[in-house]
Amino acid sequence: MSGETHDTHGAVHRHEAPTSFIRKYIFSLDHKVIGIQYIILALVAVLVGMTMSVLMRMNLSWPGTNWPILGTLFPGGAPGGMMTPEFYLSLVTMHGTIMVFFVLTTAPQGGFGNYFLPIQIGAEDMAFPVLNMLSFWVTFVGFVVILAAIFFSGAESTVGPIGGWTGYAPLSALPNSGPGQGMGMNLWIISIAIFCVGSLLGALNFITTLLNMRAPGMSLMRMPLTCWAWFTTAVLALLSFPVLLGGGILLLLDRTAGTSFFIPGGLYVSGVLSGTSTNFPIHTGGSPILWQHLFWFFGHPEVYIAILPGMGATSHILSTFARKPVFGYRAMVFAIFAIGLLGFFVWGHHMFISGMSPYSAMTFSILTLSIGVPSAVKTFNWLGTLWGGRIRFTTPMLFAIGFVSLFVAGGITGLVLGQSSLDLPMHDTYFVTAHFHLVMGVASIFGMFAATYFWFPKMFGRMMSERLGRIHFWVTFVGVYCIFVPMHTMGIVGMPRRFAQFTEYEFLATLHPLVVFVSIAAIATVIVQILFYFNLVWSMFKGEKAGPNPWEATTLEWITTSPPPHDNFAGVIPTVYRGPYEFAVPGAPNDFILQTEPEPGTVPATEGTGNGHNGHRH
Amino acid sequence: MSTEARAVHFPAADWDGGVHPYRVGHRKLGMWLFIVSDSLTFSALLIGYSYLRASNVWPTPFHFNPSILFSSLMTMCLLSSSLTMVFGVSASSRGDWRATRKWILATIFFGLAFLILHLYEWNHLIHEGLTPFALPAQWVTQYTAADGTLPSPLFGATFFAITGLHMFHVFTGAIYLSVVAARVKKLKHEDIEISGLYWHFVDLVWMFVFPLIYIMSVHIEGH
């Protein structure tokens, strides 16, 4: 028996769009609408996160200054306009949590993945539209709860939890360990738990869709690299979020049911001995390190969840605007998979100095550096893709190139941190902060920028303004280098993370000029983001109309109208005849060939490699 | 199909798109993935339990009656429910929906039996004085280690957390199955099969909870 094909294949078979506003835009089942909802959520979340980062920078470089507006906005956090340390820490915590979870796990996967994965594999929708809608709304609830955490902290001064985005126990497990660690912390955990559920529902939806719903001819090795990235990301999410969920449940029990999974015995917190007071019941036997294991078992895969979609988009865009097939497609696929697999083997590198067994530390250290290899391979292939191209410097291309530059900048410092011995001086200093902002804080974000500029015409049928886009790129690109490269220096001198002020320490005095410089750069960069938001809104209505294929690209999303109809392909499932990046094919009429373009004779799933034509070196 | 199943090589056609490469519908594949994910949540909890147990003095308080007796009965219930479930599924593959409904109802019955026994047993332990944060007084005295270290109250914490979560799964499973039983006529065979997958998974989890939580904590005289 041969595989039965989709009954929609061939025959025209329309699915009509719902008409009522609610079903169409709010509780829509259309993966395209849901994708846009995710992106909007991310755009709102990133605004919050950025604002917080600015406040943090202000407090760091001009400590003790009076900012009257803050006094009125946050009477609890900044009484009389002066930020309190706990307010700063709750900003850090919320900034980290919101950025990692609600920006970089929603926009790349739930947003662009949702919108373009089905189209790029030639499907009419996700496998489970209802589940898809649920995942979004669950995530949305999680976002509301995390915002609530800032305001219902339970402490008299209204600040959020101060435990950092890693929520290390017992600080996070003991309500009396500090302001904001009461109700606010509970809400933080609940929000994360909700988020876990939302993402793993989304993940299984993605995997099923990609495996089961590829259009005829869309063999695995003909999928755009974006799809590979989204697929791997979904697998990572499916396998790592449940572990965090388990940990979250236990942590919540520690706080609410008086258990002590992560709380050892004999603690004496803020003047109270465990067991001698009703609001500090007796705890014993727990292990703080267990929480760190559970968190980082999720945490490291999570960071690849954050960047893999960006990598996919970058490969996609680089090839499109270099007018050249992706260099080493197979190698890229293997690299994505290797990163995904190895991503599970290295979580311990966050715990070198946590009191973890030094022997596991050594193993983790070596595994950690080996994960640099596939990343390096990807970098080299990106360069290879540009090599010999005819590069068109559109805004998405600029951001894609920026991604490569920033990923290298951030990634290589990982090789420093990855050595357990070098982590002794580096751990929990700004060197780490620099590392992860360059890779996650901006490389991934650049991936999202590129994706936005690239796919906006498809999503809204209008081009984004190139001029605004260019300004946005130049300032942001230079800006983020100015923000995050000096942080390495601070880290080397020894500036610890999560310090509300640096005025206490003399050995940090020499860094003051740098600190101020970074803050100014940060504020400038953040302000420029306004251009981006303006560009989005303006282009939606005023941008010049875009045809179905404004970039002369090759993959399936470009064969349908912009924006695509409710069922993506007007009821005709396309058939795929060739690989995803057929640019500059010798003898072809134009320099790009759509995947749906038939060719006399059968096409192997992927082209042979290195068969030395066109002045290839061998 | 059976010949298909034995086909070891992957004919390229399977992966070239336009087909379901596993010959399995979306919902069934989705359920499998959900099961993978959910079993990792349980793994995390069970590993956490073992982690804490290995680093603490652990009481082994379960007497044959009621704990072991009940938990064994509960195990039998779940096993039997799995059997009736699988009968139901194969009945539905024969299109015999009456039999299907009958077997699913039997499954729900066993599931509820499990819940009732389990709650009774919880109740018993709570009466003995076991809570998520404390052990019954006599356990403490009885199981204090030679070097004077007290037995860990985490016993109760892990016990209630893990069995509680499992109970919750059984409960939702029972509801799920009753919906299926109600709509059995309209449902496709595969949908029945899927509900079966979930139910068997709940059973499967118990196959690890039972030995790790109960058998490993049996009270042996002269301990």
Add this chain to the structure above:
Amino acid sequence: MSAHAEEHEHFAGSNKLFTSIWVWLVVLTLIEIGLAYKPMSTILMLTILLGLSIIKAALIVAYFMHLKFERLSLILTIVPMLVICICLLFVFFPDSFRSSDLRYKFKESPPAPAESH
């Protein structure tokens, strides 16, 4: 979407087969219970119990959950990733033993020797 589900309504495996599997599971369970009352080292008991549990799990997955009758490709998709992750979780344990070795023992009665672990 999956309205067009698979055609193979036929569900491999006879009720006789399933019943025999069930018998096996019951027997293994009884063995487990019996083990509980055999005096033996915890480690040994644990290994045997886990071994038995894995066999039981395998039986359930293979026959009741019908995986044995699915395509090999499905099996290869689902089983390895789960097994790998679960195995990785075992990396926690060195720290479990460590945290009990290094646990700070408060001396209950003075005078006390130099603190040790």
Add this chain to the structure above:
Amino acid sequence: MGRALAVIIWILTLGSVSLFFVNKWWFPTAISEHAPALDRQFLLTIIVVGLSFAAAQIGLGWMVWKYRDTGSTDRAMYTHGSNRLEVVWTIVTAVIFIGLAVMGQSVWASLRFNDAPAGSFQVEVVAQQFQWNFHYAGKDGVFGRTHPTLIDDSSLNFIGIDEADPSSKDDAVHSVIAIPAGRPVELTLRSKDVIHNFWVPQLRFKQDLVPGMAIKVHFTANTPGKYELACAELCGQLHFKMRSFMLVLPTDEHSELMTLPQDQFQTRMTELLAKYKLPASN
């Protein structure tokens, strides 16, 4: 556009790299036995990754400069890559990375795989929100009994020392750690409440203090002097204020300090803190 981008990338690369040459913004001079090896490993790593950073960025710039679309009609080169290249650079990077990782282990092993050498000086560190307590065994070299039930911050018994225990008579507790120069030191790290971290930049050394665990670490500090000691693990609202000093004393001065009874110990400490100056930040 292509040229501009290339130039910007190169300028940023140059700027970034040059930041690492400002030696006023480098590690403070090291004082511990293991530090030279560690610094060497760090330097090596920084050079390797720095070179690859530069190489990658220059390469990137070169690509965008050379292969920008000049409006000429001829197409890009049609190639899907080269397996040989893939294999080559996979192996090369693998060798570099794994090599670095393996070399990095020696320092780690020397610090963590072995117990403190016999006769090393013992200090019990008990951290709390937001202060350090260093417990010295005193003349008899035996730590007095401590118990959480005896902790009473109000009466300054921060670590719950049991006065009834004879061996605690000569013990001293101080917020500053004083260790002998050139002699191995073994710390027993504990915490009263949440996780803290013992961090002295000049030591090139860091370790979490995990509540419920008594983690033993050891190192040798060679250069006498006064150094700042920071808490490097988020431990609550005043984390950034959890600062103290580490006094590395010539052995005679140190042993003399250690034999002093409680009250004199305190005054002597104050004198020493005044005597030694923080290193002029390089």
